[in-house]
Amino acid sequence: MKPAPVHIDTKIESFLDKELSPAENDAVQEHCATCPVCERLLKEQIAVRKMLAGVTGSEPIRPMWNGVRERLIKSEPQRLKSAFALGATAAAVGVCVGLFVGSLQTHAPEMESSNLWSNVGSTITGETDELLPSLYLNTSDEEGS
Amino acid sequence: MRESLTDDELMARGANGDMDSFRILVERWERPVFIFLDRMLDSPEEAQDLGQETFLKMCREAERYQPSGRFKSWLFRIAGNLARSRLRRRKILKWIRFEPEKHDHGASARPADRDLEAREIRVMVREALRRLPERQRQAVILRQFENLDYKEIAEAMGTTVSAVETLLHRAMRALREDLSRKKMEES
Numbered sequence: 001m002k003p004a005p006v007h008i009d010t011k012i013e014s015f016l017d018k019e020l021s022p023a024e025n026d027a028v029q030e031h032c033a034t035c036p037v038c039e040r041l042l043k044e045q046i047a048v049r050k051m052l053a054g055v056t057g058s059e060p061i062r063p064m065w066n067g068v069r070e071r072l073i074k075s076e077p078q079r080l081k082s083a084f085a086l087g088a089t090a091a092a093v094g095v096c097v098g099l100f101v102g103s104l105q106t107h108a109p110e111m112e113s114s115n116l117w118s119n120v121g122s123t124i125t126g127e128t129d130e131l132l133p134s135l136y137l138n139t140s141d142e143e144g145s
Numbered sequence: 146m147r148e149s150l151t152d153d154e155l156m157a158r159g160a161n162g163d164m165d166s167f168r169i170l171v172e173r174w175e176r177p178v179f180i181f182l183d184r185m186l187d188s189p190e191e192a193q194d195l196g197q198e199t200f201l202k203m204c205r206e207a208e209r210y211q212p213s214g215r216f217k218s219w220l221f222r223i224a225g226n227l228a229r230s231r232l233r234r235r236k237i238l239k240w241i242r243f244e245p246e247k248h249d250h251g252a253s254a255r256p257a258d259r260d261l262e263a264r265e266i267r268v269m270v271r272e273a274l275r276r277l278p279e280r281q282r283q284a285v286i287l288r289q290f291e292n293l294d295y296k297e298i299a300e301a302m303g304t305t306v307s308a309v310e311t312l313l314h315r316a317m318r319a320l321r322e323d324l325s326r327k328k329m330e331e332s
Contacts, residue, residue, distance in 0.1 A: 009314075009318075010310075010314055013310070013313050013314050013317050014295075014310055017288065017294075017295070017313070019294065019295050019310070044321050044325070045317060045321060048317060048320050048321050048324060049289065051266055051269075051270050051324065052270060052285075052289045052290075052320075053289070054263060054266060054267055054270065055184075055267050055270050055271060055274075055290075056267075057176075057179075057180030057183065057184065057290065058179075058180070058183060058189060059176065059179070060175050060176060060179040060192075060193060060196060061189055061190070061193045062193070063172070063175065064171055064175045064179075064193070064196050064197050064200055065167075065168050065171045065172060065175075065200075067197045068167070068171055068197050068200045068201055068204065069164070069168070071197065071201050072164075072167075072201065072204055075205075
């Protein structure tokens with residue numbers, strides 16, 4: 001029994017589009033020279049391509065640049081608006097943070113700045129708040145003596 | 146002077162705010178983009194509208210564009226995505242409105258040709274193209290009319306070269322069968 005002929009119809013498009021390697025190209029040409037089915041297919045595909053080539057394209061209705069430019073310019077204010085909105089939000093957040101910090105300061109226990117500093121000093125040195133003035137006193141005593 | 150610059154160079158200048166570079170790119174590519182969209186949509190009005198949309202996107206995406214000498218496939222990718230989303234919208238609208246398929250929409254709107262036979266063939270080919278599935282049609286148009294090679298088509302369609310090969314094989318077989326059936330019907 002004779003084996004069924006192998007056709008190369010899947011390669012014909014690539015052959016016509018010059019997308020095959022030189023070896024594949026030669027194989028397609030050799031095959032089409034001996035296979036009437038593929039040869040007919042090749043001729044039909046060439047005819048389809050000629051018909052497609054006959055479909056000419058039309059010109060744009062009007063030049064496009066003016067329309068593109070107008071739309072670009074129109075979209076710019078939107079960008080500015082969003083940048084402004086971002087800035088306004090940042091400012092609002094800043095004001096809120098400022099108010100919060102301010103409220104913390106006003107609600108803090110009434111203490112004089114010297115006490116505040118002595119607290120900080122004691123936190124750092126681990127000394128009591130009475131120590132700091134005494135240190136100053138000691139220093140002045142030493143200077144005096 | 147600027148007219149002699151490559152597409153990639155113009156894109157880089159455009160990204161830096163040089164509007165004139167964008168203008169040159171639009172003028173350089175508006176015809177091929179329009180023809181591609183007209184063939185995809187079969188409507189010059191929609192092709193004009195989406196052509197502008199394509200170039201607007203081109204300008205807006207300029208900062209992110211990677212200059213690799215593949216501007217054409219990048220541009221046709223934008224246009225192709227827009228065309229396909231428009232075709233999908235059309236289908237949905239047709240489905241909502243229960244509209245039947247129109248077969249002579251684009252052809253009848255075109256100016257009369259002198260050669261009647263040639264005109265009939267053109268109408269026949271346009272109709273056959275319209276009947277192709279969207280992706281097959283896009284591949285055929287990019288190959289046959291825009292002369293993109295398989296690699297460029299793959300880039301423009303966001304797919305592989307072997308997928309392009311398959312799409313083109315199926316599309317051309319469908320066109321061949323469709324056109325030969327029509328011819329037989331006529332004779």
